[in-house]
Amino acid sequence: MAGTRFQLLSVFSRQFSSLNNNVTTVQPKLRIDEIRGRRLSIFDKEHKRQQGLIPRLEKIEVAYEGLNNETTMLIMNKGVSTPYNCAQHINEQLLKRSVVAEVNGQVWDMHRPIPSDCMLKLLHMKPEDPHQATLVNKAFWRSCSFLLGAVIEGAFQDEISVCLHSFPPANVRSGSFVYDVQLNLDDWAPSQNDLRQIAASFQKFVRQDHVFQRLDVDSSVALKMFEDNAFKAEQIPHIAAKSSTGRSITVYRVGDHIDISRGPMIASSSLVGRCSIAAIHRLNSKFYRFQGVALPSEIHINHFAFGILESRARKLNPARIPELKMN
Known part of the structure; x- marks a missing residue:
């Protein structure tokens, strides 16, 4: 993802002469590579621990x-x-x-x-x-939102703080899959070229055939994973309280990215075919809704028909806008 981040950066630098003026002085505490590395370490350790609990094969x-x-x-x-x-x-x-x-x-x-x-x-x-068909479509749409979060989190240079908030329940009728994100950019207005670059990064990522690996963890483990993300840290206790044990959180790993979701997800990112990042809507100061549209890899339509899907996906997705309690 480092190469992808550099490519996007070069585009942002060319397209936005005022980009540096739009970036607030808030600096991320850790580089995204360090954040992901720490999460992966916790994930792998917990997965190994759970595997060790299986006494013998039955x-x-x-x-x-x-x-x-x-x-x-x-x-x-x-x-x-x-x-x-x-x-x-x-x-x-x-x-x-x-x-x-x-x-x-x-x-x-x-x-x-x-x-x-x-x-x-x-x-x-x-x-x-x-x-x-409904179950499969929801799993596909949900997985696309998850993958979109993975791409966004790694798409910006380190001085642009990216904090993933959440994505709404899968709703194919809405016309777009969504991820809501906080960026320390004021009044950012992405160009069509920026959307194309993010879409290219999305396509490159899904073609790497990443498996969706699920792991159910205790809420205390999840809080350690996401201690760098204030939104996730706030959400985890509420999500855990609704689980069967009152303490369980489901996380997924795709490549080097880990996020929270109840799932289920599709088997692999390679099942995603043609896709587009249709729009990025500013919901309020520093809070943006990224919207995309995609087809399964085994479904092919012509350019005109896909253009209709893209046009629909540009409209602000009607999913509920999260209530932000943090700056």
Whole structure:
């Protein structure tokens, strides 16, 4: 991401002669690379700890329901094997097409371990069942918001403080996926060239085929991960209180980026195809709503049709604007 950040910087420097005047004197406490490195260290340590809690491998039966309701029985490892691993045992085409899974009727990440005997379905981007189509579309849109946050966080030079706030629940009908971000830039008016550069960075990032890795952690661990982000630190206790244990937070890792989301997410960033950063709306001083539109990699439309989607995505997304309690 360092190269991407430099490219964007050169564009910002050329396009905004007053950029340096717009940057406040607030400096980030850590470089983004240092912040991400510390989060990754905490994530990896916690993941290793949880793996160590599995005393020995136990076998489970996974009944995969395929075409024409045909069932294939698989013997997998409890708490270790994932829907992705199950797909590996069936066929290559299924492995490539599967976006999310259903485990005993619950939408499930492809790389999330299966805890017990179950019925398994693997969903792709063109399901015939309307309910499944809704589930898949929401997972895709949610994942695009997550990826947008990853790109934004690493897109600016270090003296421009970037603080990710949150992204709203996936709503395909809104016309755009969203991430709300605080930047220490006053009255920034991005040009079309800036949008194109961010879109190019987004496209480059998703093509690197990053897996979405899920991890449920205690709220105390999550607070350590995001101690540099006042917004996340404020959100974590409220999110944890709504969990089944009252203390659990779900985080995802994509590449070197970690963020909070209940999920589920798509299997890999490579499932995202054509995309565009349609608009960046200033919500208030230093607070911006980044909006994008994307298609799954297996869906192709002509330039004119995609232009219609982009035009719709430029309108301010109607999702609720977060109430900011911090400066």
